[in-house]
Amino acid sequence: MPLLGRHNTPLQQTAGGLLITLAAEPASGLWLYQRQNHAQRIVRRLDTDPQQCWIVPVKPVHLPKPIAQHLQIELSEILQLAPRSVWNGYLTCPLEIAIYLGGRHQLTGSTPLDLFSLSRAKYTLYGDQQSGLLCKYWRSPLLEDIPSEPVIEQGYVALQLRNDTARWVPVSRIVLPADTMKLYYRNDQVIVPARMELLDERHAEISYPERLALPDFKPVPEAIPTRKIHGFSGKFLMEAGI
Amino acid sequence: MIWNRVIYGKVTTIDLIIVVALFSAAFGLVRLINYYLFRKLKDKSSKHTLDIFRKTTATLLYSVALISALPYLGLKLSGLIVAGGITGVVVAFASQNIVSNLISGLFLLIEHPIKIGQAVQIDQITGIVENISIIATIIRTYDGLYVRVPNSRVFTQDITNYVNNIVRRLDLEIGIRYSNDAERALDTLRQVIDAEPRVLINPEPMLYVKSLDDSAVTLGINVWAPVTEWFPLRRELLLRLKLALEAAGFEIPFPQRTVWLARASIPGDQSPV
Numbered sequence: 001m002p003l004l005g006r007h008n009t010p011l012q013q014t015a016g017g018l019l020i021t022l023a024a025e026p027a028s029g030l031w032l033y034q035r036q037n038h039a040q041r042i043v044r045r046l047d048t049d050p051q052q053c054w055i056v057p058v059k060p061v062h063l064p065k066p067i068a069q070h071l072q073i074e075l076s077e078i079l080q081l082a083p084r085s086v087w088n089g090y091l092t093c094p095l096e097i098a099i100y101l102g103g104r105h106q107l108t109g110s111t112p113l114d115l116f117s118l119s120r121a122k123y124t125l126y127g128d129q130q131s132g133l134l135c136k137y138w139r140s141p142l143l144e145d146i147p148s149e150p151v152i153e154q155g156y157v158a159l160q161l162r163n164d165t166a167r168w169v170p171v172s173r174i175v176l177p178a179d180t181m182k183l184y185y186r187n188d189q190v191i192v193p194a195r196m197e198l199l200d201e202r203h204a205e206i207s208y209p210e211r212l213a214l215p216d217f218k219p220v221p222e223a224i225p226t227r228k229i230h231g232f233s234g235k236f237l238m239e240a241g242i
Numbered sequence: 243m244i245w246n247r248v249i250y251g252k253v254t255t256i257d258l259i260i261v262v263a264l265f266s267a268a269f270g271l272v273r274l275i276n277y278y279l280f281r282k283l284k285d286k287s288s289k290h291t292l293d294i295f296r297k298t299t300a301t302l303l304y305s306v307a308l309i310s311a312l313p314y315l316g317l318k319l320s321g322l323i324v325a326g327g328i329t330g331v332v333v334a335f336a337s338q339n340i341v342s343n344l345i346s347g348l349f350l351l352i353e354h355p356i357k358i359g360q361a362v363q364i365d366q367i368t369g370i371v372e373n374i375s376i377i378a379t380i381i382r383t384y385d386g387l388y389v390r391v392p393n394s395r396v397f398t399q400d401i402t403n404y405v406n407n408i409v410r411r412l413d414l415e416i417g418i419r420y421s422n423d424a425e426r427a428l429d430t431l432r433q434v435i436d437a438e439p440r441v442l443i444n445p446e447p448m449l450y451v452k453s454l455d456d457s458a459v460t461l462g463i464n465v466w467a468p469v470t471e472w473f474p475l476r477r478e479l480l481l482r483l484k485l486a487l488e489a490a491g492f493e494i495p496f497p498q499r500t501v502w503l504a505r506a507s508i509p510g511d512q513s514p515v
Binding site: 031065067111114121122123124125126129130132133134147 | 375405406407408439440441442443444445466468480
């Protein structure tokens with residue numbers, strides 16, 4: 001059974017080196033939530049049976065501290081994009097997973113019981129020191145396709161890179177804003193669809209498509225759903241270099 | 243006529259009505275301007291700044307109303323101007339510091355070099371800005387003291403704002419023995435730096451041999467961190483670097499000096515000098 005999704009209690013889930021259990025503790029009558037991965041062990045005691053439990057990916061900018069609102073993915077090798085060309089491929093990205101209790105159909109208004117990540121966390125600065133952006137940092141290879149075996153340590157960005165200029169443009173990084181980011185999942189694979197439109201050799205526009213073209217992927221339920229604001233395109237301009 | 247009835251001196255009923263009308267008009271204007279200011283500036287200015295604008299506007303308008311009303315109350319402005327002039331000179335001498343603070347406060351509100359809640363250093367006083375009033379700035383020092391700095395001092399002194407930029411550099415120095423492998427020590431430090439999430443990838447961390455001192459080879463470490471994480475990082479990183487160096491077999495030397503004692507040579511003595 002996949003780790004991600006809605007589960008009934010009691011619960012025992014394993015994935016990679018991760019073990020999550022939620023069960024009644026006979027001695028105290030309390031419900032015990034436990035997460036164990038490598039040397040880390042988290043225990044929470046609950047006074048009632050939550051009956052339902054959601055294990056869902058969240059926008060990967062909360063850990064180790066919620067100090068960044070953007071994710072910068074640096075490409076392990078520079079991609080040279082030909083004039084008026086389109087590249088469709090995948091990048092890896094960090095994955096953060098939240099545990100929510102209750103909520104039979106939706107998570108709106110819920111606060112997570114636990115939030116963790118098996119991805120390595122690092123931060124970087126995009127732009128200058130006064131007006132730049134603090135970003136969560138990730139380094140990724142360029143992938144033609146996503147692997148068939150799900151890995152809980154990382155997710156994927158389904159990226160469409162479009163060069164409408166009349167020049168070759170080198171691309172070494174992409175900056176994704178978290179506020180309008182949408183996540184999709186299938187079994188234990190998580191995908192963030194994104195589009196990067198190159199404006200010139202230094203500027204690019206990032207947007208998120210309304211739908212994911214891949215079959216069987218479902219949108220991740222959100223505790224604070226992203227709403228479309230009238231008159232706000234949701235596009236992000238990378239103006240400190242690509 | 244009731245309108246021309248003398249109340250006192252030359253002041254008639256109509257004069258009193260005009261005075262009331264003037265103050266009513268000033269009151270209405272103050273309310274109108276305050277409402278307009280609130281509507282226009284509520285998202286752009288802090289509540290504190292808005293309050294200052296409101297009070298200044300009210301004071302100005304009521305002063306205009308009072309000066310306009312004085313002739314109707316039988317008071318001659320020419321006499322008041324002479325008396326006011328003398329009083330003004332006296333008051334000006336007495337209140338030059340207050341005026342200086344007031345004007346400095348206005349400039350501080352316009353320039354915004356510091357904001358409430360920011361960590362700053364002003365004139366050797368380091369702490370968190372608690373309040374910026376029109377006369378003085380209140381700072382809570384890190385050891386919990388309440389310090390009131392007059393705005394004229396804030397305005398004329400050098401201000402260091404520790405949190406104005408989103409990132410800040412942390413500089414550390416660690417000494418190792420001359421007999422230690424400096425390259426291997428730098429590698430050990432680099433592993434700790436790379437594993438620390440709060441140390442930024444860009445600007446790139448710098449690790450290098452900083453100086454060859456009397457008792458130690460000093461290694462320099464310059465890393466950048468989010469400004470909100472700078473102090474916790476500083477508190478934790480140095481200890482972790484020390485532990486990593488110790489675990490890798492390095493020793494941090496203490497100052498030492500080799501003293502050579504000269505001794506007069508004694509015939510037949512074979513011991514080293």
